[in-house]
Amino acid sequence: MDNSTLQTLLAGLGVQLNDYQGSDIFSISPIDGKTLASLRADNAEEVQARIARAQSAFQHWRQVPAPRRGELVRLFGEELRTHKEALGKIVTLEAGKILQEGLGEVQEMIDICDFAVGLSRQLYGLTIASERPGHRMMEQWHPIGVVGVISAFNFPVAVWAWNAALAFVCGNSVTWKPSEKTPLTAIATHALFMKAVAKFGNDAPAGLAELIIGGRETGAQMVEDKRVALVSATGSTRMGRQVAEVCAKRLTRTILELGGNNAMIVAPSADLEMAVRGITFSAVGTAGQRCTTLRRLFVHDSIYDTLVPRLKKIYAGLPIGNPRDKSTLVGPLIDSASFDAMQTALAAAKNEQGQVFGGERTSVSGCEAGYYVRPALVEMPTQTQAMHHETFAPIMYIVRYTDLQQAIEWNNEVPQGLSSSIFTTDMREAERFVSAVGSDCGIANVNIGPSGAEIGGAFGGEKDTGGGRESGSDAWKAYMRRATNTFNYSNALPLAQGISFDI
Numbered sequence: 001m002d003n004s005t006l007q008t009l010l011a012g013l014g015v016q017l018n019d020y021q022g023s024d025i026f027s028i029s030p031i032d033g034k035t036l037a038s039l040r041a042d043n044a045e046e047v048q049a050r051i052a053r054a055q056s057a058f059q060h061w062r063q064v065p066a067p068r069r070g071e072l073v074r075l076f077g078e079e080l081r082t083h084k085e086a087l088g089k090i091v092t093l094e095a096g097k098i099l100q101e102g103l104g105e106v107q108e109m110i111d112i113c114d115f116a117v118g119l120s121r122q123l124y125g126l127t128i129a130s131e132r133p134g135h136r137m138m139e140q141w142h143p144i145g146v147v148g149v150i151s152a153f154n155f156p157v158a159v160w161a162w163n164a165a166l167a168f169v170c171g172n173s174v175t176w177k178p179s180e181k182t183p184l185t186a187i188a189t190h191a192l193f194m195k196a197v198a199k200f201g202n203d204a205p206a207g208l209a210e211l212i213i214g215g216r217e218t219g220a221q222m223v224e225d226k227r228v229a230l231v232s233a234t235g236s237t238r239m240g241r242q243v244a245e246v247c248a249k250r251l252t253r254t255i256l257e258l259g260g261n262n263a264m265i266v267a268p269s270a271d272l273e274m275a276v277r278g279i280t281f282s283a284v285g286t287a288g289q290r291c292t293t294l295r296r297l298f299v300h301d302s303i304y305d306t307l308v309p310r311l312k313k314i315y316a317g318l319p320i321g322n323p324r325d326k327s328t329l330v331g332p333l334i335d336s337a338s339f340d341a342m343q344t345a346l347a348a349a350k351n352e353q354g355q356v357f358g359g360e361r362t363s364v365s366g367c368e369a370g371y372y373v374r375p376a377l378v379e380m381p382t383q384t385q386a387m388h389h390e391t392f393a394p395i396m397y398i399v400r401y402t403d404l405q406q407a408i409e410w411n412n413e414v415p416q417g418l419s420s421s422i423f424t425t426d427m428r429e430a431e432r433f434v435s436a437v438g439s440d441c442g443i444a445n446v447n448i449g450p451s452g453a454e455i456g457g458a459f460g461g462e463k464d465t466g467g468g469r470e471s472g473s474d475a476w477k478a479y480m481r482r483a484t485n486t487f488n489y490s491n492a493l494p495l496a497q498g499i500s501f502d503i
């Protein structure tokens with residue numbers, strides 16, 4: 001790795017890396033295993049001070065009119081547009097995504113900023129018909145407080161932006177604990193946000209956005225802090241359960257975006273050309289490290305022997321390599337632990353009569369210490385126990401089905417419930433799949449893979465995925481508190497439910 005490239009990229013974004021240097025957290029590039037930077041973790045007092053600053057920033061920010069708050073997010077979106085390439089490249093260096101996906105991630109941030117700017121003039125509440133004469137009811141949405149965001153390595157900046165862009169227009173401040181595997185992308189993003197703050201002027205209080213660098217304990221401290229009014233966490237189901245327990249104890253809200261174990265059904269009438277492209281992108285994009293990655297494929301018996309050999313051919317020729325090379329489509333896994341988990345999952349599948357195709361480590365010249373793998377296809381006799389687990393690596397299990405009902409049941413049988421899809425041109429099948437008796441996931445797509453959602457929809461899933469919704473639609477409501485107001489403009493005081501209570 002050429003560290004001077006990184007220095008140049010960071011300097012261009014206004015990052016003074018010296019401010020962060022230390023020996024607690026190491027940013028290691030999955031591209032070649034080299035250390036990009038060694039950083040200092042915030043200690044407990046610093047975390048405490050950051051939350052205090054965010055808390056006092058909130059006191060001021062909540063009074064700034066929402067459309068004016070939107071202006072700050074608009075300026076941030078402008079910074080992202082200007083520096084899209086540099087930030088995308090840093091994502092590639094630190095998370096190992098191919099450049100197109102690094103850029104795509106920044107585009108996702110720009111998109112959510114645009115969405116949030118519009119939203120800043122549309123934080124609508126209802127007016128409600130009162131049952132009493134001379135009365136009216138309405139609801140208002142008010143800022144909630146400090147929003148604590150925990151993000152994962154695989155979308156090191158976009159997921160923060162989904163949360164932060166909404167949180168800011170909703171009148172909240174944000175404390176961010178990024179993955180310890182991707183601190184540099186967070187530092188770079190924070191610097192861009194501070195550029196927007198500088199342009200915005202005095203209305204933006206110090207502490208509006210606080211970045212907390214550290215490991216698990218640092219995140220835990222943020223989650224436990226009573227001043228954090230909402231915790232939005234993305235990561236494993238194990239982590240989410242711990243967050244949920246702590247927050248339930250102190251009756252604090254959470255938005256949880258946890259594991260996915262996403263399936264696709266390919267029906268007899270499917271357009272196979274489209275299905276092949278949809279499957280490949282969803283299963284091998286980001287080297288299988290998206291929470292929306294396609295992990296289970298149910299193929300109808302009548303097309304199985306046409307589709308699966310085609311997929312094998314594509315898998316055999318996938319361009320795996322340095323994600324900085326334009327021709328690469330599959331970059332490295334994040335680290336050796338991820339590689340080990342993949343091998344363990346493949347061994348488990350073999351134990352259950354799985355036929356594994358691919359999955360082996362591949363050496364990439366100049367990047368020998370990186371963990372590059374050929375994505376694996378695993379033909380399974382039926383949906384087995386191994387398929388109930390999410391392994392954050394490119395493994396796609398394939399099962400033959402004959403009856404759509406059976407395939408839908410398999411889709412729903414696993415503990416996770418994030419994303420799902422069906423390829424079919426049969427309208428009855430498509431409608432059934434998205435109906436109340438179809439997929440039980442938060443996302444159910446037709447003739448599109450399960451991965452690569454747009455920001456305009458609410459993003460999230462059910463069951464072990466945690467139930468949270470982020471990003472578009474009315475996900476913003478989770479970042480605000482609702483107040484119901486009843487006004488009496490009559491000269492009497494009638495009670496609701498017809499109660500008479502004469503004194």
Ligand code: UN1
Pocket residue numbers: 108154155159234289290291292450451452453454
């Ligand atoms: C994630 O993997 O945590 O739908 C988020 C997608 C992306 C977001 C993934 N827009 O694949």
